[in-house]
Amino acid sequence: MQSVDLAGNPQLFVGAFDFDQVAAGLIPRRLPAFTRQRLPAEMQRVVTTPSGVRIEFLSDTTEIALVVHLSLIQAGRRVPAATIDLVVDGQVAQSVSHAEGDLIRMMTTEESQTTPGPTVCYRFEGLEPRLKRIALWLPVNAVVTVQSLRIDDGASLSSVVADKPRWVHYGSSISQCAEAASPTQTWPAIAADKAGVHLTSLGFGGQCHLDLFVAQTIRDLPADYISLKVGINIVNQNSLGRRAFASALHGFLDIIRAGRHAQTPILLISPIFCPFSEDTPGPTTATIISIDGQKKLVFDAIQGHEPVRQNALTIIQMRRIMSELIAARRADGDAALDYVDGLTLFSAADQQDLPDNLHPNAAGYARMGERFAKIAFDQGLFNRLSAS
Numbered sequence: 390m391q392s393v394d395l396a397g398n399p400q401l402f403v404g405a406f407d408f409d410q411v412a413a414g415l416i417p418r419r420l421p422a423f424t425r426q427r428l429p430a431e432m433q434r435v436v437t438t439p440s441g442v443r444i445e446f447l448s449d450t451t452e453i454a455l456v457v458h459l460s461l462i463q464a465g466r467r468v469p470a471a472t473i474d475l476v477v478d479g480q481v482a483q484s485v486s487h488a489e490g491d492l493i494r495m496m497t498t499e500e501s502q503t504t505p506g507p508t509v510c511y512r513f514e515g516l517e518p519r520l521k522r523i524a525l526w527l528p529v530n531a532v533v534t535v536q537s538l539r540i541d542d543g544a545s546l547s548s549v550v551a552d553k554p555r556w557v558h559y560g561s562s563i564s565q566c567a568e569a570a571s572p573t574q575t576w577p578a579i580a581a582d583k584a585g586v587h588l589t590s591l592g593f594g595g596q597c598h599l600d601l602f603v604a605q606t607i608r609d610l611p612a613d614y615i616s617l618k619v620g621i622n623i624v625n626q627n628s629l630g631r632r633a634f635a636s637a638l639h640g641f642l643d644i645i646r647a648g649r650h651a652q653t654p655i656l657l658i659s660p661i662f663c664p665f666s667e668d669t670p671g672p673t674t675a676t677i678i679s680i681d682g683q684k685k686l687v688f689d690a691i692q693g694h695e696p697v698r699q700n701a702l703t704i705i706q707m708r709r710i711m712s713e714l715i716a717a718r719r720a721d722g723d724a725a726l727d728y729v730d731g732l733t734l735f736s737a738a739d740q741q742d743l744p745d746n747l748h749p750n751a752a753g754y755a756r757m758g759e760r761f762a763k764i765a766f767d768q769g770l771f772n773r774l775s776a777s
Contacts, residue, residue, distance in 0.1 A: 390454060390539040393546060395444075400548050403524070404442040404589055406606075413458055413508075414536035417442050417527070419591060421609075424602045432596040439527040440565045440575065441590025443476075445549045449520045450540035453513040459490030459506075460532035468492060471528035472571045475513045478522050479582075484571050485511045490531065508536060522549060526572035529565060553587040555611050559603060560618035562748060563661060564592025570751040576734075579758025584766035586614065597622045599629070599637045604644035612650060614771045617641070618658035618731070620707045621747075625688075627672040630700035635710050642718070642726070654725050654774035656765060657715055659708040661735035661757070664746055665690040670701035688747040708732075725774045734760050 395401060395415055399408065405417035407425075417439045420428070428436065444455070459471050470486035487509040494502045511525075527533050540546060558564060558577045566575035573582070581588035589610060591603065597619055607615060619638070623629045629637050638657075645655065660666075666673060669690040702710075708730060715728035734757045735742075735749060742753030749757065765771045 391542050393538040401444050403445045414534045416534050427602040435593040437532045440529040442527045444525040446546050448546045450544035451516045451518050454539040455511040456536040458508045458534040461490050463492045463494045471531040473511045474526040474571050474573045476524040483513050529572050530567040551587050554613040556586040556614040557589045557612040558616045559591040561597035561622045562594030565594045566754050568748050569754050576754045576757035580762040583762040599641045604641045608645045608648035614654050616656040620660040624666050624671040624702050625673045627701050652725050654771050656729050658729040659711045659731040660704050661731040662737050663704050666704045668703050670703050687745050727770050
């Protein structure tokens, strides 16, 4: 098989805007190079977790071998598999999973141990010997060092030209979707597939705090549609209180609007149902508990400390602030902006698919993707905003 020069063809990585070039290979990054000096240490891992990133190309190869080194988080005894989906001409053709690599074992919510592991090869065989559009969707739950991509000897390979409307989405772990069944089954990927749009995913687990360098990134990216699903991390970490939240959100939107997206449709999405923070202010905590001998990570609100939580937000308060902010900006002339209540995507009626009290499971994400496609696309809000 012949090797593809990935370092010399970074355009093959769709959804990645920078790379760590290490001895072992390339680590895709989902934010551009200028953000490196601005990036909080806590955000490093999720920026290098390639949710929504895919390697796309045209080729007549019948076999593909992608060699990578994975960095996986292990909670309790379970090591989550890292799946790569092979999409051929827009359809998922094969999925391959591996659970070997560097294992980061969470001893507590703050302490971990790393055990080095082997490199793995994702192999896809039996493809038709014709020119086809190929996309390798990288894992949503692991840091991936891409070492090599190999295709048939003599097979052709060329870059893909983006030919769909572009949708840029920003959010938290509920947009990164580490619990999804596979990379093409995150709710943004499902919605993008149903709507026939090109997805750029900026879902950063635990790190959606209206950072201005993210607004600058969105401002500079090509986009026909933009969605911002914000709030849950801000409540959970109490990173912005009642005094600062609305002002920070205005500033985030102002930065996006100051560039090429003065009239681009933008949807602001409030948090989905969160049982412990609906009417209890943040911050919240994660706890590892044991159920039937199995360790499980669950989330809950921190109780007490009322004097120091006077400025902390509940989810209900946050939804009201967001709705009122969008109404005010629309009244001030921004007709290409609208609000989506997160409860229309995932409500209390869906709680059976919220196993850790915070993150939907695979079935929950699938419903969210279908619902958002109907609300935003399918002659929905994005289309109405585009026509305004």
